[in-house]
Each structure stands twice: as structure tokens, then as C-alpha cells.
Amino acid sequence: MSRAATAPRRYKGFDETHQVLIEAAVRLIAERGVDALSLSALARAAAVNRTTVYYHFKDRDALVAAVKSWSSEQILQAFRHDLPQQQRLEHVTRFVLANPEIMGLWIEDFISPGGIHTVYRHWDELVAGIRAHFGRISPGEEVDAEVYCVQLLTSAFIGPRVFRNRVNGTVGDEDIVRRFCAEQQRVLRRDGLLTLDG
Numbered sequence: 001m002s003r004a005a006t007a008p009r010r011y012k013g014f015d016e017t018h019q020v021l022i023e024a025a026v027r028l029i030a031e032r033g034v035d036a037l038s039l040s041a042l043a044r045a046a047a048v049n050r051t052t053v054y055y056h057f058k059d060r061d062a063l064v065a066a067v068k069s070w071s072s073e074q075i076l077q078a079f080r081h082d083l084p085q086q087q088r089l090e091h092v093t094r095f096v097l098a099n100p101e102i103m104g105l106w107i108e109d110f111i112s113p114g115g116i117h118t119v120y121r122h123w124d125e126l127v128a129g130i131r132a133h134f135g136r137i138s139p140g141e142e143v144d145a146e147v148y149c150v151q152l153l154t155s156a157f158i159g160p161r162v163f164r165n166r167v168n169g170t171v172g173d174e175d176i177v178r179r180f181c182a183e184q185q186r187v188l189r190r191d192g193l194l195t196l197d198g
Helices: 014-032 039-046 050-056 060-079 085-098 100-111 123-137 145-157 159-167 173-190
Strands: none
Touching: 014 039, 014 050, 014 060, 014 100, 039 050, 039 060, 060 085, 060 100, 085 100, 085 145, 085 159, 085 173, 100 145, 123 145, 145 159, 159 173
């Protein structure tokens, strides 16, 4: 049987319905945690029949994978080069703070065994850029570009939650965003990765 014959037929509103279902799944996870997510619960939350949900996701694992993919896309928006650095840093920090359950799923994938490219597709260019940058500004100093990149990513994706949950739970989200962005920019400037006008 050909691939075309086995693939589900897409109807006109497929993409719109798919997005509605993903957004409903994200809300369910935020409200009740990932363990409460099921195809039946999603159908109720999105006010659609279960057949529609099964048309989009063959099982719960496919639904969770789609939510993880959605979260990756949200995070990767921060790496658009057409946005100012400040806006990109703010985007990641706000997303991390606003979506703790989703970030938990994403971080679980991030730290699990396997290639990093499945959760962060820009890894090679990030490492190459860091390696080239430090090769130019510190020719005699060996900088471990892979470790440096891991530190950059983990501080951006995990740091705001650690700060809120373990360091200072009384600070509002916007204050955390402001403080994290300021410190991230200071570190990037220190290392010559960000100009003063950022």
C-alpha cells in the first residue's frame, strides 16, 4: 500500500483544528499536569468528538510528542535573527516562566540520552559560532564550545524556574524577566558575544 493511501486525508480546516487541539492540550497540561492528559480529556477540553482527536493523534504518545514539538517551536522563535537580542532573551524567559509543565516535558527530552538535534536543531551552528568567535578573540585560549553552549542553554531554559522556585518566589515574572535578561546580556557582552547596543 502506498504512503498516500495510508496517510490520513487532510480536510480544509486540518491545520486550524490541529492548532486548537495543541492549544487545548497545553492548557490541560498547565492546569492538571501531563499525567492528566488523554485523548478523551482533550476532546472534552476542545469541545470536539474523540474521532476528530484520533484523526490528529493516533494515541497519547503522539499527542505528547506534538506538544513537545510545539514547545520547541515556541522556544526556537527566540533564535530568529530578525528580532533584537533583548526581545529574544525576554521571549525565552517569559515562556519558561509561563509554561512550567510544558518546560518540564521539554527539559525531560533535553536531558535524556540521544542526540541533541532532536530537541535543539540549531546546535551545530551555535557550537560552530561560539568556536569561531572565541577562536578570533582568544586565539591562544582553548574554549570548550560544546560546554559553553550547554551552559548558555541550560541557564536560559532552566534558570528562571530555579530562581522562582528555589531562590526568590516573591519576585514577579516581569522582574525575573528583567533581571535574567540583564544578566544574560552582561555575560554575553563580557564574552564579546553582544555589543553594547545589544
